[in-house]
Structure formats: C-alpha cells, structure tokens
Amino acid sequence: MRSRNGNRPILYAICAVTSAFSLLADDYLIGYRLTTRNAQSIQESLDISKAMMPCPQKHRSPLTLKRDNNESIETLLIRDRTAFIEYASSQVMQLKSDQTIVGTNIKSLQILTLPTRCYAVEFNDDFVTISLLE
Amino acid sequence: MRISAALTLALSVSALHAGFFQSDDKVSNVKCVYSGTEGHCVEPVLKSGKELVITVLGQGVAPSVTASPAQAYALAKRAAIADGYRQIAERVRGVQVEGQDSIKNMMLQQSSTRTSVEAVVRGANVMNTTFKEGLCEVEMEIALSYTQFAQ
Numbered sequence: 001m002r003s004r005n006g007n008r009p010i011l012y013a014i015c016a017v018t019s020a021f022s023l024l025a026d027d028y029l030i031g032y033r034l035t036t037r038n039a040q041s042i043q044e045s046l047d048i049s050k051a052m053m054p055c056p057q058k059h060r061s062p063l064t065l066k067r068d069n070n071e072s073i074e075t076l077l078i079r080d081r082t083a084f085i086e087y088a089s090s091q092v093m094q095l096k097s098d099q100t101i102v103g104t105n106i107k108s109l110q111i112l113t114l115p116t117r118c119y120a121v122e123f124n125d126d127f128v129t130i131s132l133l134e
Numbered sequence: 135m136r137i138s139a140a141l142t143l144a145l146s147v148s149a150l151h152a153g154f155f156q157s158d159d160k161v162s163n164v165k166c167v168y169s170g171t172e173g174h175c176v177e178p179v180l181k182s183g184k185e186l187v188i189t190v191l192g193q194g195v196a197p198s199v200t201a202s203p204a205q206a207y208a209l210a211k212r213a214a215i216a217d218g219y220r221q222i223a224e225r226v227r228g229v230q231v232e233g234q235d236s237i238k239n240m241m242l243q244q245s246s247t248r249t250s251v252e253a254v255v256r257g258a259n260v261m262n263t264t265f266k267e268g269l270c271e272v273e274m275e276i277a278l279s280y281t282q283f284a285q
Contacts, residue, residue, distance in 0.1 A: 036216045039195045041209040082208055086260060089215070093255045097220040102246040112216045 026123070027051035027133065028073060031116030032085060037109050046081060047116065048074050055118035060132040063087040067128045073121055076128060084130065088114050091132060182280040188225055189261075189275050192218025196268045210270035211263060218260075218274035223253035226278070 029051050035043040065080045077084050094113040099106065118133040180186055194213025196206035229251050236243040255276070262273040 034212055034216060036194070036213045039193060039213050039217060040197050041194070041213045041216075044212065082211065085212070085215075090257065090259055093219055093258065094253075095216075095219045095223050095255060096252045097223065097250060099249045100246065101248075102244065110216045110220055112219060 025120040025131075027055040028119050028121050029116050030077070030084075030088070030114075030119050032088070032114035034112040035110070036112070038107060046077060048077060051118055055120070055133045058134045059120060060091070060134060062122075062129040062131040065128050065130065067124070067126055073123075073128070085114065087130070088117075088119075088132065091117075180278060180280045184280070186278045187275060188222060188278065189273060190218050190221035190225070192216070192221060192272045192274055194270045194272075196270070206268070207265050207270065210265065210268065211272065214263075214270040214272040215260065215274070218272050219255055219258065220251065222255055222258055222274065222276050223251045226255075226276070227251060227253045 027050070029047075029049045031047045033043075033045050034041060063084065065076060065083060067076055071079075092115060094115060095110065096113075097108070097110045099108040120131045120133055122129045122131075192214040194210045194215070194217055196210035200206040200209065229249050232248045232250075233246070234248075235245045258274055258276040260272050261275050264271045
C-alpha cells in the first residue's frame with residue numbers, strides 16, 4: 001500500500017500517456033463503397049480526408065497496420081484495404097441489393113457502403129494504429 | 135380468534151383473485167406477436183436472455199482479368215462479403231419481391247421477378263474464408279439479442 005503522494009508519479013505517467021496519444025493521433029474521415037454485379041466486384045472506392053471538425057473522443061479497440069518508409073495513410077489503406085474493411089465493417093454496414101430474374105437470366109447488383117466516420121490515426125515509425133471514434 | 139382467521143382467509147382469496155400471488159409461469163408469459171390478419175398468436179423469435187446467431191455463406195467470384203492472384207482473391211472475397219451481407223439482411227429484415235408476367239393471346243410472353251433488400255447491418259463478423267478455383271466463400275455470423283430490439 002503506497003501513500004497518496006507515492007502514487008502521484010504513476011498517475012502523472014498515465015495522464016501523460018493519455019494526453020500524448022490524443023495529441024499525436026490525427027483524426028481522419030474514412031468512407032468506403034463497393035459495388036458488385038453478378039457476384040463480381042466491379043467498383044470500389046475508399047475516400048479518405050482529414051477531419052476539419054472535431055470528432056468524438058471515444059476510441060474503439062484499435063487496428064494496427066504495418067507501415068513502410070513513412071507511408072501516408074492513403075497509401076497504407078490502399079495496400080491493407082482488406083484488413084481495414086474487415087475492422088470497420090464489424091460496426092455498421094449499409095446494403096442495397098437488387099436481383100432481377102427474367103426468364104432464365106439472373107442479374108444481381110449489390111452496393112455495400114461503409115458510412116463515412118471519424119478514425120483516430122496514430123503514426124509510428126513502423127506501424128500505424130487506427131481507432132474508430134464514436 | 136375465529137374472526138381473525140376468517141378475515142385472513144377472505145383477504146387471501148381476494149388477493150389471489152386480484153393476481154398478487156400469481157405463479158411465476160404466468161408472470162413470465164411472453165407477449166404474442168400477431169402476424170398478418172389471421173391474428174394467430176406467434177411467439178417472438180427473440181427471447182430475453184437468449185441470443186439468436188445467424189450464420190450465412192456468402193459467395194463471390196474473382197474477375198476473369200486481374201493483375202495478380204492476390205487481387206483476384208481480394209476482389210472475390212469482397213464480393214463474397216457483400217453476398218453474405220445480403221443474405222443476413224434478407225433473413226433479418228426480409229426481402230421485397232415484385233413479379234410481372236406478360237401474357238399475349240393467352241400465352242405467357244415474359245416473366246420477370248425482382249427481389250430487393252435495403253438494410254443497415256451492425257455487428258456482422260467474417261468467421262471463415264475459403265478460396266478455391268476462383269470461388270471465394272465466406273462464413274459470416276451475426277448475433278441478435280433481445281436487448282438490441284427492446285429499446
């Protein structure tokens with residue numbers, strides 16, 4: 001059992017780490033849209049922009065991605081798109097699906113949209129952590 | 135003494151009548167969900183304290199022209215995930231069906247069916263992925279609980 005004064009350095013360290021994390025992390029708005037036709041992906045777009053308005057500050061469990069040679073977030077997300085989409089899609093995904101059957105001809109069109117949301121991105125030397133902000 | 139016993143008995147009978155001492159079975163009775171116009175009592179699928187897990191198998195095909203096998207796999211997997219989401223939405227939310235038949239001189243000329251679904255899916259997870267001969271299959275799962283819908 002330590003005294004109240006003895007616990008202060010630990011509390012200061014926790015506060016410093018928390019504030020450093022919030023200061024170092026940049027907020028980005030990221031959205032994704034995938035169009036598939038007849039079970040084949042025909043178009044996908046990943047939109048990334050720096051947040052120009054304050055984002056919520058509640059962090060979800062982060063996703064860690066490997067970073068090579070000071071890569072930008074755009075390059076990194078295009079490379080590791082699958083990992084990011086799996087991370088982000090476990091929250092909310094919008095779906096619009098149409099299937100038309102004329103005689104023996106079947107056509108299907110699906111649009112999957114990941115709504116644009118705020119993510120805190122913390123850059124490190126060889127990895128990046130991305131956390132959804134809510 | 136006899137008067138107090140009679141009074142207690144009378145109070146107990148009236149309390150029972152009012153439903154104060156109902157058995158647990160009656161209290162825990164679930165509300166009926168009435169479907170359609172028939173008014174049959176249908177018990178809700180989701181019950182409090184129990185989770186309903188829905189598992190679907192989404193399928194996607196790799197495009198015939200891709201830059202690399204890795205790209206083919208990634209694109210097929212995304213298409214499979216989209217298919218998995220469609221199946222989840224169809225099972226949870228339901229599907230809208232429209233049909234049209236064209237008849238000329240008492241003969242069927244053309245028959246078409248259109249199915250559509252639009253939904254927001256929250257909390258679906260990819261459990262397993264297999265890729266074989268250009269076909270990607272993803273096993274997706276969503277857990278529904280009573281509390282998600284009781285609000």
